Amino acid sequence: MSLWMELQTALARLLIFPGLLFAVPAAWFFLWVERKAVARMQGRIGPPFMQPFFDFIKLLGKQTPQRAGVSGMLMRAWPLIAVSSAAGAVGLLPVLPTHGGFQGDLILLLALLELPSMCIIAAGFSSRSIFGEIGSAREAVLSVSYNVVFLLAILSIAASQHTFSLSALAVLPSSPLRWLGIVALLVCLPAKLHLNPFSLPNAEQEIYSGPMTEYAGPELAMWELSHGLEWVAATGLVATLIAPQVTLVWLAILFFVAISFGIVLLLSVVASATARLQIDTTVRFYWQCTLIFAVLAVAAALFMRYRA
């Protein structure tokens, strides 16, 4: 395949599917599904279908705060970095059974998935608001806790097959070990997406909006968008691991969207059915209860590879 063709494929993946052209409407759709599911669980009707889109447009039309100096520049930069890395993570997902183009690998995908939460931590500290700083500290503690489990779960799937290539991982036959890894990933998703019972960094009743407290207007719109893109990327990662292998393109897309939708629904229902845990309970949950299973999964994966 020529270089030009590879460039074309890579651009198509980044900009059209599963990249920006698909991911941005999907992000708004998932944000709506979350709010609607929570509302239905509480016996309400909930927001109209286009709500996240209207919120985004409205925020774009608000006044922009004046920010001076280096910290002001940084505060403007964080949401943009978060959006672009989340969009890049979505673009890397191995949804379509195609070859060629820039493939990337699992390590790049994980780094891009992690970048938005790094940006949130940095944003809270550079805003110098007391609520932002507490929120950032919580986000940092939380990400140290769930990431160990998250990375070990991914690692166990990768180690059992001896590959870091994304498209190779997506075509693996399903095994009990793989399902254990998927369950471990699902346990980490509420913390990654700041949902109940792990919605500590943006705990409204305690620290207002956490790291986002000082953000307004278009910058806040970018944060909302990056949050939606994180939804698409994180649920999409699990969806590509679950989805059965098909050669038809439209069927692959259908499976991807349907499974992502199911995961969003599941997470929202869990979020509305639970209350927020304290930070120390959360940390203990990940380090004491979940870590052991993740370690077991990795050990089993390595053991099976040496036997084979």
Place this chain on the structure above:
Amino acid sequence: MKLWDKLMCYSRRHSPWLFHMNSGSCNGCDIEIVASLSPRYDAEQLGVRLEGSPRHADILLVTGPVTHNAAAAIRTVYGQVYGPKAVVAIGSCPATTNVFIDSRTLEGPLDKHIPVDVFVPGCPPRPDAIILGVAKAAEILAERGNKPPAESLMIPIAEAACCAEGCACEAKKEEVQA
């Protein structure tokens, strides 16, 4: 460009984010604000979201008769909300200082300090009246954009006591007229 303006106006009308501020209220109106977001009234159908930070808000809901301590805070918070913004005074206290009138601990009513767009009278007002006030404020905000606020709107008591069009109150009004 015209299409963009129309879309912006429509979005502003359909996505009012609230910040709730208590300026010495007895908590009666505050409970009714929460009730308007609860399953029975469900203001989220209009796109309403109660925000934790005034930076995120479009509409400032103020309850209470504005005490000495609250006056400076109200001006600060009003300045922290980025435009286009609107203010809704919930209850009779911010409109007239209500039963606390002539008290030496007050600096009310509210419109001595910040421009108010909609007054929702009542002690406390019903949740439907609060939702009506927020919806009117969102309309005002969408039409006005970043221009400075004009005169304020008082929701008539009859309308405030009544829910949206087509409810039982309409029938009662007709009975009275007959």
